[in-house]
Amino acid sequence: MCQGFIRHRNEKILPIFVERVRNVRINKAVRELKKKGVQTIVVLAHNPGVSNPDGTNASGEIVDIAKNVDDEVDVIFAGHNHAYLNAVVDGKLLVQSYSYGTAFSDVDLKIDPRTKDVVAKKAEIVTTYHDGITPDPEIRALVEKYEAKVAPLVNQVVGTAAETITDEQNESGESALGNLIADAQRAAMKTDFAFMNPGGIRADIEQGEVTWGELYNVQPFNNQLVKMTLTGAQIRQLLNQQWQPTQTRMLQISGLRYTWSASKPVGEKVIDIQLPDGTPLKPDAEYTVTVNSFLADGGDGFTVLTHGTNREVGPVDLDALVSYIRGLEQPFSARIEGRINRLP
16 A cells, blocks of 8 residues: 555645656555555545545545545545545546544455466445444443543533634625634734635534533544744735635635635636725735644645744644633524634
8 A cells, every 4th residue: 555645744735746746656656566566556646536426526635635646546535524435537446434423435356366467456435424323332332431531621611602602704705603613713822814625614602601512523633733933925825725726715814804806817816815904904014824734734725834933832722722712701692703804
């Protein structure tokens, strides 16, 4: 097997070149395996993909990888976007089985014992739902034991939400929950701005009492916060990196406002960027920024963040959110405020 997810940190390499480097490294590993007589090759990737249940309309980064890696690769396991994928692209079997153990990929390979080549392959995405199944008594007792052990923390009430706060974005790309999380991270690190990746927000905050466990469902990845310094020009570049070849990822923001145009070309969509008092962001000025560790390492294609200087590591993102909500006037709320504005 060869590892399919490769994160390159060279500051001068643009996203398209990062993709090429990734493909080159997979192909290099394939050549090394073939020299050792290996003919059945599987790539474990953490790149997104999706298809229809019948395998049609496969799309996503994993499809681009499949089209550009050595044909000796037989199977590629995708990841990251927690979707269904079971398709054959360029002779490679691509699979992804949702997330959180709700399904698994059952892959069958028929290998010629003489040539060691795969001559047939198929997959089934098998769900693991337990509806109507009686739990094993021993396993149930074990689970209940640990549920009781963590209950004092999980059930601890952190605050009270005046209404349900969702991560649903408006047409501009802003969400109420995204604003709340970005504000919490900026407050924790005492920076000018904060940026939060939407893929890191995994659940809504429901109206009423909010427990630690519910907030864990919102931010379950235990990413540490990272403070860094960026110039105004780099911040503009960061915002323009939201529009990517296969997907648009609208960062949730705190400490600034900006306008973007749907009619502008990719790389130039962001128009005005302003501070809260209405003054424009200065390209040559330096600003402090908070992001999580995933983004800080260039995750989701936001490679400009790898250029950040004066880095400082702070608390885990969940701890920052818990602390922030505890400090709010109760019941607390969050709303869309016009931080992001879309023009035709």
